[in-house]
Amino acid sequence: MPPGDGPGVARPSAHAQERSGDSGTERLNRFLARAGVASRRAADQLISSGSVRVNGKRPPATGLEIDPDQDTVTVDGRLVKPPSKHRYVMLNKPLGVITTSRDESARTTVLDVIGQEGLLGHRLFPVGRLDADSTGLLLLTDDGDVAYRLTHPRYKVDKEYVVTVAGVPRSNELKALREGVKLDDGMTAPAEVEMMRATTGARDSGRAELRVVIREGRQRQVRRMVEAIGHKVLGLRRTSFGPLRLGRLKTGGWRVLSSGEVIALRRATGLDVT
Structure with a gap:
Protein backbone atom coordinates (compact mmCIF):
# COMPACT_ATOMS: atom_id res chain seq x y z
CA MET A 1 0.00 0.00 0.00
CA PRO A 82 -22.73 13.92 -14.22
CA PRO A 83 -23.30 17.43 -15.58
CA SER A 84 -24.88 18.18 -18.93
CA LYS A 85 -22.58 18.57 -21.89
CA HIS A 86 -23.85 22.15 -21.96
CA ARG A 87 -23.19 24.80 -19.34
CA TYR A 88 -25.81 27.11 -17.86
CA VAL A 89 -24.82 30.08 -15.70
CA MET A 90 -27.14 32.51 -13.95
CA LEU A 91 -25.70 35.99 -13.38
CA ASN A 92 -27.14 38.87 -11.35
CA LYS A 93 -25.98 41.51 -13.82
CA PRO A 94 -24.65 44.71 -12.28
CA LEU A 95 -25.48 48.19 -13.54
CA GLY A 96 -23.33 49.39 -16.41
CA VAL A 97 -22.22 45.96 -17.60
CA ILE A 98 -22.73 45.22 -21.29
CA THR A 99 -24.74 42.14 -22.29
CA THR A 100 -22.48 40.91 -25.04
CA SER A 101 -19.61 38.50 -25.49
CA ARG A 102 -17.13 41.24 -26.37
CA ASP A 103 -17.12 45.01 -26.67
CA GLU A 104 -14.98 47.02 -29.11
CA SER A 105 -14.90 49.96 -26.69
CA ALA A 106 -13.38 47.75 -23.98
CA ARG A 107 -16.36 48.21 -21.68
CA THR A 108 -17.02 45.55 -19.06
CA THR A 109 -19.08 42.66 -20.42
CA VAL A 110 -21.01 39.92 -18.69
CA LEU A 111 -18.26 37.46 -19.64
CA ASP A 112 -15.75 39.67 -17.85
CA VAL A 113 -17.91 39.43 -14.72
CA ILE A 114 -18.12 35.63 -14.61
CA GLY A 115 -14.50 35.21 -15.69
CA GLN A 116 -12.72 32.01 -16.68
CA GLU A 117 -14.09 30.17 -13.66
CA GLY A 118 -17.61 30.84 -14.89
CA LEU A 119 -16.81 29.89 -18.47
CA LEU A 120 -14.91 26.75 -17.48
CA GLY A 121 -13.75 26.20 -21.04
CA HIS A 122 -17.19 26.73 -22.60
CA ARG A 123 -18.10 29.40 -25.16
CA LEU A 124 -21.06 30.91 -23.36
CA PHE A 125 -23.31 33.62 -24.74
CA PRO A 126 -26.00 35.71 -23.04
CA VAL A 127 -29.64 34.72 -23.61
CA GLY A 128 -31.90 37.65 -24.40
CA ARG A 129 -31.42 41.36 -23.88
CA LEU A 130 -30.65 43.20 -20.66
CA ASP A 131 -29.31 46.67 -21.41
CA ALA A 132 -26.47 48.36 -19.57
CA ASP A 133 -28.88 50.45 -17.48
CA SER A 134 -30.73 47.34 -16.26
CA THR A 135 -29.78 44.76 -13.66
CA GLY A 136 -30.84 41.31 -12.58
CA LEU A 137 -31.18 37.80 -13.89
CA LEU A 138 -29.24 36.96 -17.02
CA LEU A 139 -28.73 33.43 -18.32
CA LEU A 140 -25.53 32.50 -20.15
CA THR A 141 -25.23 29.18 -21.91
CA ASP A 142 -23.84 27.32 -24.91
CA ASP A 143 -27.13 25.47 -25.42
CA GLY A 144 -28.46 26.97 -28.65
CA ASP A 145 -31.79 25.11 -28.57
CA VAL A 146 -32.68 26.39 -25.10
CA ALA A 147 -31.50 29.92 -25.90
CA TYR A 148 -33.55 30.07 -29.11
CA ARG A 149 -36.75 28.89 -27.49
CA LEU A 150 -36.38 31.07 -24.41
CA THR A 151 -36.23 34.18 -26.59
CA HIS A 152 -38.67 33.29 -29.39
CA PRO A 153 -42.14 34.87 -28.89
CA ARG A 154 -43.85 31.67 -30.03
CA TYR A 155 -42.89 29.91 -26.80
CA LYS A 156 -44.31 32.69 -24.59
CA VAL A 157 -41.71 32.40 -21.82
CA ASP A 158 -42.41 34.74 -18.90
CA LYS A 159 -39.87 37.43 -18.05
CA GLU A 160 -40.54 39.26 -14.79
CA TYR A 161 -39.19 42.70 -13.93
CA VAL A 162 -39.35 45.04 -10.97
CA VAL A 163 -39.50 48.57 -12.38
CA THR A 164 -39.07 51.77 -10.39
CA VAL A 165 -40.77 54.70 -12.14
CA ALA A 166 -40.98 58.43 -11.59
CA GLY A 167 -44.47 59.42 -10.52
CA VAL A 168 -47.32 57.10 -9.56
CA PRO A 169 -49.14 55.60 -12.57
CA ARG A 170 -52.91 56.03 -12.58
CA SER A 171 -55.24 53.07 -12.93
CA ASN A 172 -55.94 53.83 -16.60
CA GLU A 173 -52.19 53.86 -17.32
CA LEU A 174 -51.72 50.50 -15.65
CA LYS A 175 -54.69 49.20 -17.65
CA ALA A 176 -52.99 50.33 -20.85
CA LEU A 177 -49.87 48.34 -19.97
CA ARG A 178 -51.98 45.28 -19.22
CA GLU A 179 -53.86 45.51 -22.51
CA GLY A 180 -50.95 46.56 -24.73
CA VAL A 181 -49.44 49.90 -25.70
CA LYS A 182 -48.38 51.22 -29.09
CA LEU A 183 -44.63 51.45 -29.64
CA ASP A 184 -42.75 52.50 -32.76
CA ASP A 185 -42.42 48.82 -33.72
CA GLY A 186 -46.07 47.95 -33.11
CA MET A 187 -48.49 47.12 -30.31
CA THR A 188 -47.20 45.14 -27.37
CA ALA A 189 -48.87 41.97 -26.22
CA PRO A 190 -50.86 42.09 -22.96
CA ALA A 191 -48.64 42.16 -19.88
CA GLU A 192 -49.12 41.34 -16.23
CA VAL A 193 -48.73 44.55 -14.21
CA GLU A 194 -48.97 44.99 -10.46
CA MET A 195 -48.36 48.08 -8.34
CA MET A 196 -46.06 46.86 -5.58
CA ARG A 197 -45.60 50.13 -3.70
CA ALA A 198 -45.92 53.86 -4.23
CA THR A 199 -44.68 56.97 -2.45
CA THR A 200 -45.55 60.61 -2.96
CA GLY A 201 -43.07 63.40 -2.35
CA ALA A 202 -43.53 66.93 -1.12
CA ARG A 203 -41.37 68.32 -3.95
CA ASP A 204 -42.15 65.93 -6.78
CA SER A 205 -44.74 63.48 -8.03
CA GLY A 206 -43.20 60.61 -6.07
CA ARG A 207 -42.30 57.23 -7.42
CA ALA A 208 -43.71 53.73 -7.74
CA GLU A 209 -42.45 50.19 -7.98
CA LEU A 210 -44.18 47.95 -10.50
CA ARG A 211 -44.00 44.22 -11.16
CA VAL A 212 -44.19 43.67 -14.91
CA VAL A 213 -44.32 40.31 -16.68
CA ILE A 214 -43.97 40.14 -20.46
CA ARG A 215 -43.74 37.27 -22.93
CA GLU A 216 -41.99 39.15 -25.71
CA GLY A 217 -38.38 40.22 -26.05
CA ARG A 218 -38.14 43.45 -28.00
CA GLN A 219 -35.23 45.80 -27.45
CA ARG A 220 -35.65 47.84 -24.26
CA GLN A 221 -39.31 46.83 -24.32
CA VAL A 222 -40.28 47.37 -20.69
CA ARG A 223 -38.60 50.78 -20.63
CA ARG A 224 -40.42 51.84 -23.76
CA MET A 225 -43.75 50.56 -22.46
CA VAL A 226 -43.43 52.59 -19.28
CA GLU A 227 -42.31 55.67 -21.19
CA ALA A 228 -45.31 55.24 -23.50
CA ILE A 229 -47.65 55.87 -20.56
CA GLY A 230 -45.71 58.98 -19.58
CA HIS A 231 -43.36 57.80 -16.84
CA LYS A 232 -39.56 57.74 -16.65
CA VAL A 233 -37.84 54.52 -15.61
CA LEU A 234 -35.56 55.06 -12.63
CA GLY A 235 -34.53 51.44 -12.22
CA LEU A 236 -35.22 48.12 -13.90
CA ARG A 237 -34.32 44.68 -12.54
CA ARG A 238 -35.19 41.29 -14.02
CA THR A 239 -36.20 38.92 -11.24
CA SER A 240 -37.22 35.82 -13.17
CA PHE A 241 -36.88 34.23 -16.59
CA GLY A 242 -39.19 31.32 -17.24
CA PRO A 243 -38.77 28.89 -14.30
CA LEU A 244 -35.57 30.59 -13.11
CA ARG A 245 -35.69 32.88 -10.07
CA LEU A 246 -33.00 35.38 -9.12
CA GLY A 247 -33.59 34.79 -5.42
CA ARG A 248 -30.84 36.03 -3.12
CA LEU A 249 -28.02 35.93 -5.65
CA LYS A 250 -26.00 39.07 -4.91
CA THR A 251 -25.31 41.73 -7.53
CA GLY A 252 -22.37 40.61 -9.65
CA GLY A 253 -22.70 37.07 -8.34
CA TRP A 254 -23.19 34.02 -10.52
CA ARG A 255 -23.90 30.34 -10.12
CA VAL A 256 -24.27 27.24 -12.26
CA LEU A 257 -27.86 26.05 -12.68
CA SER A 258 -28.83 22.88 -10.87
CA SER A 259 -29.87 19.83 -12.86
CA GLY A 260 -33.45 20.47 -11.72
CA GLU A 261 -33.35 24.00 -13.10
CA VAL A 262 -32.00 22.76 -16.43
CA ILE A 263 -34.80 20.20 -16.64
CA ALA A 264 -37.34 22.92 -15.82
CA LEU A 265 -35.90 25.14 -18.56
CA ARG A 266 -36.17 22.38 -21.14
CA ARG A 267 -39.71 21.57 -20.08
CA ALA A 268 -40.69 25.25 -20.26
CA THR A 269 -39.52 25.37 -23.86
CA GLY A 270 -40.91 22.00 -24.95
CA LEU A 271 -37.56 20.25 -25.25
CA ASP A 272 -36.75 16.66 -24.37
CA VAL A 273 -35.59 16.20 -20.77
CA THR A 274 -34.28 12.65 -21.08
Missing part, protein backbone atom coordinates in the same frame (compact mmCIF):
# COMPACT_ATOMS: atom_id res chain seq x y z
CA PRO A 2 1.51 3.37 -0.98
CA PRO A 3 2.52 5.64 1.92
CA GLY A 4 -0.28 7.74 3.30
CA ASP A 5 -3.03 5.53 1.86
CA GLY A 6 -5.52 3.85 4.12
CA PRO A 7 -8.48 1.56 3.74
CA GLY A 8 -10.89 4.52 3.62
CA VAL A 9 -8.99 6.57 1.06
CA ALA A 10 -9.82 6.34 -2.62
CA ARG A 11 -6.85 5.34 -4.76
CA PRO A 12 -6.46 5.35 -8.54
CA SER A 13 -8.61 2.63 -10.07
CA ALA A 14 -9.56 1.47 -13.51
CA HIS A 15 -11.82 4.49 -13.84
CA ALA A 16 -10.45 7.05 -11.39
CA GLN A 17 -6.82 7.74 -12.21
CA GLU A 18 -4.41 10.23 -10.68
CA ARG A 19 -3.21 11.34 -14.10
CA SER A 20 -4.15 13.86 -16.76
CA GLY A 21 -4.84 13.65 -20.47
CA ASP A 22 -6.64 10.29 -20.43
CA SER A 23 -9.76 10.14 -22.58
CA GLY A 24 -12.96 10.50 -20.61
CA THR A 25 -11.36 11.53 -17.32
CA GLU A 26 -11.23 14.88 -15.58
CA ARG A 27 -10.13 16.37 -12.29
CA LEU A 28 -12.56 15.83 -9.46
CA ASN A 29 -12.74 19.53 -8.56
CA ARG A 30 -13.55 20.42 -12.16
CA PHE A 31 -16.30 17.78 -12.25
CA LEU A 32 -17.84 19.21 -9.07
CA ALA A 33 -17.69 22.74 -10.52
CA ARG A 34 -19.31 21.67 -13.81
CA ALA A 35 -22.04 19.88 -11.86
CA GLY A 36 -22.85 23.12 -10.05
CA VAL A 37 -21.81 21.89 -6.61
CA ALA A 38 -19.23 24.61 -5.98
CA SER A 39 -16.48 26.63 -7.61
CA ARG A 40 -13.20 24.79 -8.14
CA ARG A 41 -11.66 26.46 -5.09
CA ALA A 42 -14.66 25.60 -2.92
CA ALA A 43 -14.67 22.07 -4.37
CA ASP A 44 -11.06 21.66 -3.23
CA GLN A 45 -12.16 22.63 0.27
CA LEU A 46 -14.99 20.08 0.17
CA ILE A 47 -12.52 17.41 -0.91
CA SER A 48 -10.04 18.35 1.83
CA SER A 49 -12.76 18.42 4.50
CA GLY A 50 -13.83 14.86 3.71
CA SER A 51 -17.30 15.77 2.41
CA VAL A 52 -16.62 14.12 -0.96
CA ARG A 53 -16.56 10.40 -1.68
CA VAL A 54 -15.58 8.66 -4.92
CA ASN A 55 -16.96 5.15 -5.22
CA GLY A 56 -17.61 5.24 -1.50
CA LYS A 57 -14.09 6.22 -0.52
CA ARG A 58 -12.48 9.49 0.47
CA PRO A 59 -10.25 10.89 -2.29
CA PRO A 60 -6.80 12.28 -1.50
CA ALA A 61 -6.64 15.98 -0.69
CA THR A 62 -4.25 16.42 -3.63
CA GLY A 63 -7.12 15.62 -5.97
CA LEU A 64 -8.12 12.81 -8.25
CA GLU A 65 -9.04 12.22 -11.87
CA ILE A 66 -12.36 10.49 -12.34
CA ASP A 67 -14.42 9.11 -15.18
CA PRO A 68 -17.83 10.83 -14.83
CA ASP A 69 -19.51 8.03 -16.76
CA GLN A 70 -18.13 5.28 -14.53
CA ASP A 71 -17.33 6.67 -11.10
CA THR A 72 -19.87 7.49 -8.39
CA VAL A 73 -19.34 10.81 -6.62
CA THR A 74 -21.21 11.96 -3.51
CA VAL A 75 -21.04 15.12 -1.41
CA ASP A 76 -22.22 14.75 2.18
CA GLY A 77 -23.93 11.53 1.14
CA ARG A 78 -25.80 13.04 -1.81
CA LEU A 79 -25.16 11.71 -5.30
CA VAL A 80 -23.66 14.19 -7.75
CA LYS A 81 -25.03 13.53 -11.22
Whole structure:
Protein backbone atom coordinates (compact mmCIF):
# COMPACT_ATOMS: atom_id res chain seq x y z
CA MET A 1 0.00 0.00 0.00
CA PRO A 2 1.51 3.37 -0.98
CA PRO A 3 2.52 5.64 1.92
CA GLY A 4 -0.28 7.74 3.30
CA ASP A 5 -3.03 5.53 1.86
CA GLY A 6 -5.52 3.85 4.12
CA PRO A 7 -8.48 1.56 3.74
CA GLY A 8 -10.89 4.52 3.62
CA VAL A 9 -8.99 6.57 1.06
CA ALA A 10 -9.82 6.34 -2.62
CA ARG A 11 -6.85 5.34 -4.76
CA PRO A 12 -6.46 5.35 -8.54
CA SER A 13 -8.61 2.63 -10.07
CA ALA A 14 -9.56 1.47 -13.51
CA HIS A 15 -11.82 4.49 -13.84
CA ALA A 16 -10.45 7.05 -11.39
CA GLN A 17 -6.82 7.74 -12.21
CA GLU A 18 -4.41 10.23 -10.68
CA ARG A 19 -3.21 11.34 -14.10
CA SER A 20 -4.15 13.86 -16.76
CA GLY A 21 -4.84 13.65 -20.47
CA ASP A 22 -6.64 10.29 -20.43
CA SER A 23 -9.76 10.14 -22.58
CA GLY A 24 -12.96 10.50 -20.61
CA THR A 25 -11.36 11.53 -17.32
CA GLU A 26 -11.23 14.88 -15.58
CA ARG A 27 -10.13 16.37 -12.29
CA LEU A 28 -12.56 15.83 -9.46
CA ASN A 29 -12.74 19.53 -8.56
CA ARG A 30 -13.55 20.42 -12.16
CA PHE A 31 -16.30 17.78 -12.25
CA LEU A 32 -17.84 19.21 -9.07
CA ALA A 33 -17.69 22.74 -10.52
CA ARG A 34 -19.31 21.67 -13.81
CA ALA A 35 -22.04 19.88 -11.86
CA GLY A 36 -22.85 23.12 -10.05
CA VAL A 37 -21.81 21.89 -6.61
CA ALA A 38 -19.23 24.61 -5.98
CA SER A 39 -16.48 26.63 -7.61
CA ARG A 40 -13.20 24.79 -8.14
CA ARG A 41 -11.66 26.46 -5.09
CA ALA A 42 -14.66 25.60 -2.92
CA ALA A 43 -14.67 22.07 -4.37
CA ASP A 44 -11.06 21.66 -3.23
CA GLN A 45 -12.16 22.63 0.27
CA LEU A 46 -14.99 20.08 0.17
CA ILE A 47 -12.52 17.41 -0.91
CA SER A 48 -10.04 18.35 1.83
CA SER A 49 -12.76 18.42 4.50
CA GLY A 50 -13.83 14.86 3.71
CA SER A 51 -17.30 15.77 2.41
CA VAL A 52 -16.62 14.12 -0.96
CA ARG A 53 -16.56 10.40 -1.68
CA VAL A 54 -15.58 8.66 -4.92
CA ASN A 55 -16.96 5.15 -5.22
CA GLY A 56 -17.61 5.24 -1.50
CA LYS A 57 -14.09 6.22 -0.52
CA ARG A 58 -12.48 9.49 0.47
CA PRO A 59 -10.25 10.89 -2.29
CA PRO A 60 -6.80 12.28 -1.50
CA ALA A 61 -6.64 15.98 -0.69
CA THR A 62 -4.25 16.42 -3.63
CA GLY A 63 -7.12 15.62 -5.97
CA LEU A 64 -8.12 12.81 -8.25
CA GLU A 65 -9.04 12.22 -11.87
CA ILE A 66 -12.36 10.49 -12.34
CA ASP A 67 -14.42 9.11 -15.18
CA PRO A 68 -17.83 10.83 -14.83
CA ASP A 69 -19.51 8.03 -16.76
CA GLN A 70 -18.13 5.28 -14.53
CA ASP A 71 -17.33 6.67 -11.10
CA THR A 72 -19.87 7.49 -8.39
CA VAL A 73 -19.34 10.81 -6.62
CA THR A 74 -21.21 11.96 -3.51
CA VAL A 75 -21.04 15.12 -1.41
CA ASP A 76 -22.22 14.75 2.18
CA GLY A 77 -23.93 11.53 1.14
CA ARG A 78 -25.80 13.04 -1.81
CA LEU A 79 -25.16 11.71 -5.30
CA VAL A 80 -23.66 14.19 -7.75
CA LYS A 81 -25.03 13.53 -11.22
CA PRO A 82 -22.73 13.92 -14.22
CA PRO A 83 -23.30 17.43 -15.58
CA SER A 84 -24.88 18.18 -18.93
CA LYS A 85 -22.58 18.57 -21.89
CA HIS A 86 -23.85 22.15 -21.96
CA ARG A 87 -23.19 24.80 -19.34
CA TYR A 88 -25.81 27.11 -17.86
CA VAL A 89 -24.82 30.08 -15.70
CA MET A 90 -27.14 32.51 -13.95
CA LEU A 91 -25.70 35.99 -13.38
CA ASN A 92 -27.14 38.87 -11.35
CA LYS A 93 -25.98 41.51 -13.82
CA PRO A 94 -24.65 44.71 -12.28
CA LEU A 95 -25.48 48.19 -13.54
CA GLY A 96 -23.33 49.39 -16.41
CA VAL A 97 -22.22 45.96 -17.60
CA ILE A 98 -22.73 45.22 -21.29
CA THR A 99 -24.74 42.14 -22.29
CA THR A 100 -22.48 40.91 -25.04
CA SER A 101 -19.61 38.50 -25.49
CA ARG A 102 -17.13 41.24 -26.37
CA ASP A 103 -17.12 45.01 -26.67
CA GLU A 104 -14.98 47.02 -29.11
CA SER A 105 -14.90 49.96 -26.69
CA ALA A 106 -13.38 47.75 -23.98
CA ARG A 107 -16.36 48.21 -21.68
CA THR A 108 -17.02 45.55 -19.06
CA THR A 109 -19.08 42.66 -20.42
CA VAL A 110 -21.01 39.92 -18.69
CA LEU A 111 -18.26 37.46 -19.64
CA ASP A 112 -15.75 39.67 -17.85
CA VAL A 113 -17.91 39.43 -14.72
CA ILE A 114 -18.12 35.63 -14.61
CA GLY A 115 -14.50 35.21 -15.69
CA GLN A 116 -12.72 32.01 -16.68
CA GLU A 117 -14.09 30.17 -13.66
CA GLY A 118 -17.61 30.84 -14.89
CA LEU A 119 -16.81 29.89 -18.47
CA LEU A 120 -14.91 26.75 -17.48
CA GLY A 121 -13.75 26.20 -21.04
CA HIS A 122 -17.19 26.73 -22.60
CA ARG A 123 -18.10 29.40 -25.16
CA LEU A 124 -21.06 30.91 -23.36
CA PHE A 125 -23.31 33.62 -24.74
CA PRO A 126 -26.00 35.71 -23.04
CA VAL A 127 -29.64 34.72 -23.61
CA GLY A 128 -31.90 37.65 -24.40
CA ARG A 129 -31.42 41.36 -23.88
CA LEU A 130 -30.65 43.20 -20.66
CA ASP A 131 -29.31 46.67 -21.41
CA ALA A 132 -26.47 48.36 -19.57
CA ASP A 133 -28.88 50.45 -17.48
CA SER A 134 -30.73 47.34 -16.26
CA THR A 135 -29.78 44.76 -13.66
CA GLY A 136 -30.84 41.31 -12.58
CA LEU A 137 -31.18 37.80 -13.89
CA LEU A 138 -29.24 36.96 -17.02
CA LEU A 139 -28.73 33.43 -18.32
CA LEU A 140 -25.53 32.50 -20.15
CA THR A 141 -25.23 29.18 -21.91
CA ASP A 142 -23.84 27.32 -24.91
CA ASP A 143 -27.13 25.47 -25.42
CA GLY A 144 -28.46 26.97 -28.65
CA ASP A 145 -31.79 25.11 -28.57
CA VAL A 146 -32.68 26.39 -25.10
CA ALA A 147 -31.50 29.92 -25.90
CA TYR A 148 -33.55 30.07 -29.11
CA ARG A 149 -36.75 28.89 -27.49
CA LEU A 150 -36.38 31.07 -24.41
CA THR A 151 -36.23 34.18 -26.59
CA HIS A 152 -38.67 33.29 -29.39
CA PRO A 153 -42.14 34.87 -28.89
CA ARG A 154 -43.85 31.67 -30.03
CA TYR A 155 -42.89 29.91 -26.80
CA LYS A 156 -44.31 32.69 -24.59
CA VAL A 157 -41.71 32.40 -21.82
CA ASP A 158 -42.41 34.74 -18.90
CA LYS A 159 -39.87 37.43 -18.05
CA GLU A 160 -40.54 39.26 -14.79
CA TYR A 161 -39.19 42.70 -13.93
CA VAL A 162 -39.35 45.04 -10.97
CA VAL A 163 -39.50 48.57 -12.38
CA THR A 164 -39.07 51.77 -10.39
CA VAL A 165 -40.77 54.70 -12.14
CA ALA A 166 -40.98 58.43 -11.59
CA GLY A 167 -44.47 59.42 -10.52
CA VAL A 168 -47.32 57.10 -9.56
CA PRO A 169 -49.14 55.60 -12.57
CA ARG A 170 -52.91 56.03 -12.58
CA SER A 171 -55.24 53.07 -12.93
CA ASN A 172 -55.94 53.83 -16.60
CA GLU A 173 -52.19 53.86 -17.32
CA LEU A 174 -51.72 50.50 -15.65
CA LYS A 175 -54.69 49.20 -17.65
CA ALA A 176 -52.99 50.33 -20.85
CA LEU A 177 -49.87 48.34 -19.97
CA ARG A 178 -51.98 45.28 -19.22
CA GLU A 179 -53.86 45.51 -22.51
CA GLY A 180 -50.95 46.56 -24.73
CA VAL A 181 -49.44 49.90 -25.70
CA LYS A 182 -48.38 51.22 -29.09
CA LEU A 183 -44.63 51.45 -29.64
CA ASP A 184 -42.75 52.50 -32.76
CA ASP A 185 -42.42 48.82 -33.72
CA GLY A 186 -46.07 47.95 -33.11
CA MET A 187 -48.49 47.12 -30.31
CA THR A 188 -47.20 45.14 -27.37
CA ALA A 189 -48.87 41.97 -26.22
CA PRO A 190 -50.86 42.09 -22.96
CA ALA A 191 -48.64 42.16 -19.88
CA GLU A 192 -49.12 41.34 -16.23
CA VAL A 193 -48.73 44.55 -14.21
CA GLU A 194 -48.97 44.99 -10.46
CA MET A 195 -48.36 48.08 -8.34
CA MET A 196 -46.06 46.86 -5.58
CA ARG A 197 -45.60 50.13 -3.70
CA ALA A 198 -45.92 53.86 -4.23
CA THR A 199 -44.68 56.97 -2.45
CA THR A 200 -45.55 60.61 -2.96
CA GLY A 201 -43.07 63.40 -2.35
CA ALA A 202 -43.53 66.93 -1.12
CA ARG A 203 -41.37 68.32 -3.95
CA ASP A 204 -42.15 65.93 -6.78
CA SER A 205 -44.74 63.48 -8.03
CA GLY A 206 -43.20 60.61 -6.07
CA ARG A 207 -42.30 57.23 -7.42
CA ALA A 208 -43.71 53.73 -7.74
CA GLU A 209 -42.45 50.19 -7.98
CA LEU A 210 -44.18 47.95 -10.50
CA ARG A 211 -44.00 44.22 -11.16
CA VAL A 212 -44.19 43.67 -14.91
CA VAL A 213 -44.32 40.31 -16.68
CA ILE A 214 -43.97 40.14 -20.46
CA ARG A 215 -43.74 37.27 -22.93
CA GLU A 216 -41.99 39.15 -25.71
CA GLY A 217 -38.38 40.22 -26.05
CA ARG A 218 -38.14 43.45 -28.00
CA GLN A 219 -35.23 45.80 -27.45
CA ARG A 220 -35.65 47.84 -24.26
CA GLN A 221 -39.31 46.83 -24.32
CA VAL A 222 -40.28 47.37 -20.69
CA ARG A 223 -38.60 50.78 -20.63
CA ARG A 224 -40.42 51.84 -23.76
CA MET A 225 -43.75 50.56 -22.46
CA VAL A 226 -43.43 52.59 -19.28
CA GLU A 227 -42.31 55.67 -21.19
CA ALA A 228 -45.31 55.24 -23.50
CA ILE A 229 -47.65 55.87 -20.56
CA GLY A 230 -45.71 58.98 -19.58
CA HIS A 231 -43.36 57.80 -16.84
CA LYS A 232 -39.56 57.74 -16.65
CA VAL A 233 -37.84 54.52 -15.61
CA LEU A 234 -35.56 55.06 -12.63
CA GLY A 235 -34.53 51.44 -12.22
CA LEU A 236 -35.22 48.12 -13.90
CA ARG A 237 -34.32 44.68 -12.54
CA ARG A 238 -35.19 41.29 -14.02
CA THR A 239 -36.20 38.92 -11.24
CA SER A 240 -37.22 35.82 -13.17
CA PHE A 241 -36.88 34.23 -16.59
CA GLY A 242 -39.19 31.32 -17.24
CA PRO A 243 -38.77 28.89 -14.30
CA LEU A 244 -35.57 30.59 -13.11
CA ARG A 245 -35.69 32.88 -10.07
CA LEU A 246 -33.00 35.38 -9.12
CA GLY A 247 -33.59 34.79 -5.42
CA ARG A 248 -30.84 36.03 -3.12
CA LEU A 249 -28.02 35.93 -5.65
CA LYS A 250 -26.00 39.07 -4.91
CA THR A 251 -25.31 41.73 -7.53
CA GLY A 252 -22.37 40.61 -9.65
CA GLY A 253 -22.70 37.07 -8.34
CA TRP A 254 -23.19 34.02 -10.52
CA ARG A 255 -23.90 30.34 -10.12
CA VAL A 256 -24.27 27.24 -12.26
CA LEU A 257 -27.86 26.05 -12.68
CA SER A 258 -28.83 22.88 -10.87
CA SER A 259 -29.87 19.83 -12.86
CA GLY A 260 -33.45 20.47 -11.72
CA GLU A 261 -33.35 24.00 -13.10
CA VAL A 262 -32.00 22.76 -16.43
CA ILE A 263 -34.80 20.20 -16.64
CA ALA A 264 -37.34 22.92 -15.82
CA LEU A 265 -35.90 25.14 -18.56
CA ARG A 266 -36.17 22.38 -21.14
CA ARG A 267 -39.71 21.57 -20.08
CA ALA A 268 -40.69 25.25 -20.26
CA THR A 269 -39.52 25.37 -23.86
CA GLY A 270 -40.91 22.00 -24.95
CA LEU A 271 -37.56 20.25 -25.25
CA ASP A 272 -36.75 16.66 -24.37
CA VAL A 273 -35.59 16.20 -20.77
CA THR A 274 -34.28 12.65 -21.08
